Amino acid sequence: MKNYNINIPNIRNISIVATFLFLWMAIFFEESIENIFAYLLILTFGLIHGANDIKLIEKVEVFKKANFFIVLVYYILFILFNCLLFYFIPSVALILFVLFSAYHFGEQHWLSNMKEPSIIRSLFFLSYGLFIFFLLFKAHSAEVNEVISTITGVVFSTQFYASGLIFSASLVVLLFVVINFKKNVFREIVKELFLLFVFFIVFNSASLLWSFAIYFILWHSIPSLVDQIIFLYGNFSKSSIKKYIKASFFYWLMAVIGLVLALFFLKDTMEESLALFFSFLAAITFPHVLVINKLNHS
Template sequence: MKKEGTIFKNLDGFVLVTTFFFLWFAISFGDSVEDIVAYFLILTFGILHGANDLKLIQTSNSNAKKKSSFLKVSSYYVFFILICASLFYFLPSLALLTFVLFSGYHFGEQHWSSKFKRRSKATLWFYSSYGLIVLSLLFVSHTIEVNTVIENITGHYIEPNFFSYLLFFNIGLFAILYLLLKKNRSLESNWIREIFYLVVFLVVFKTASLLWSFAIYFILWHSLPSLVDQIKFLYGGITRKNIILYLKTSLIYWAISVIGLLVLFLFFGRDSNTFIAFFFSFLAAITFPHVLVMTRLNK
């Protein structure tokens, strides 16, 4: 148990140090190299952190004394993914907007859930505003590239000023909610450290390419802490044996996801802008059910 505590204590430090290493990588290498490494990290750690949802659902049902067969759970899960994927074909604008909102909430929940003493209705808005600050920083730092992705998915162009308005609105909302939650003693955190993290994100986003910027945040600040939480929930602690067990139970879903992305690359890889649009659409389709699973576990 002592060793496990040391791992968790040093996780934030490891993430921060690795972030600066990745920042150096962005300065030292071109966008093409960054993008290759970014795809690799997203295909491994990124998709892996959402590849054990079925096991998490079954475990949570077992803890709640609700028995659900693997076939039943997997059928519902796959059906939900297909619905989400079809939204990007029939209602791309709505699907993309929903994806951004879901992602904002999910990023905020992962970062802040362990810092809450008690939760309230304001928690949802607090999570969402923080996650949308991170996403807005990314959008403001790569307005042209982000607009290219949006146009390829929805056919619509977003005025650059909109991203700035989105950023300032969520900063204001987050600041108000933060002060209220701290006043009510619902939240434990160091506001100086949290502002420092946001400044680090901005520096990274301004320095790295769009895909590399997304990968740095998505892998180091979201997926890695999520993997730690999931392994702890499923198996009780972070050990070599438990990591291997996690990899075994997530292998099939991870392989299916990677194969699906490779097929997309074969069809659209020659047009990088089109492929990135399909790439984020694919990530969105598998993100929706994952967000719901993790929200359920956190509750």
């Protein structure tokens, strides 16, 4: 998929303003209120940004001649397979979720600035996403351990998250220097350092779920939605937004119903609803990441 991102500075400026607004909410509202807003944002913008994968797949040249229902069946089976993976091999599933999501976050954030595909670029995307994750994990190590323990039974030390943060940060710096060797990127570095400072403040001020929602919605889902709408309909307008919502509504509704049913049937075996929530997000994240990656390379 070509880079259809327009007015990146404007999108980022809006995201920065909204981030500080949400940070203000973290200071003045209780954690329970934050979490309610987080769930609402993730279940709306978060799920909608990944609900139109089937429509996007139709744009991929290799799938254009494929039967729509066959593609849909394979897509659903892939999600079910991921759910089973979380049920039977949760440790492996969680590791894959973090790696897939890390790459996906890094790709969305940096693709417009790094257009030439390469192994180093892919490693940079992955390293940047892991850095964001470890920045969040380090700020909420106790809560993260509860979630991981509920899903896998494994508990990590605080030092593990600190080491992961240092390691991923080192990789980001090293790969950034390699990619931008002999390029004048001083202004870009200053902008990114400012953003990382903002993320640091947010992650250390808001609850785990609200911190995740702020980054996931404002810095990933909404920019991705803009890219997808322009890719599918050629522009970003009220008309194209309506078309996108109409096309994705059924899949979004099925995802919400699926989560509600999972919470209902597994409420006796999953003590932590947050753990189940992230597991559900992971199950639908895998195919979405593959679809977006395929489009970015088409």
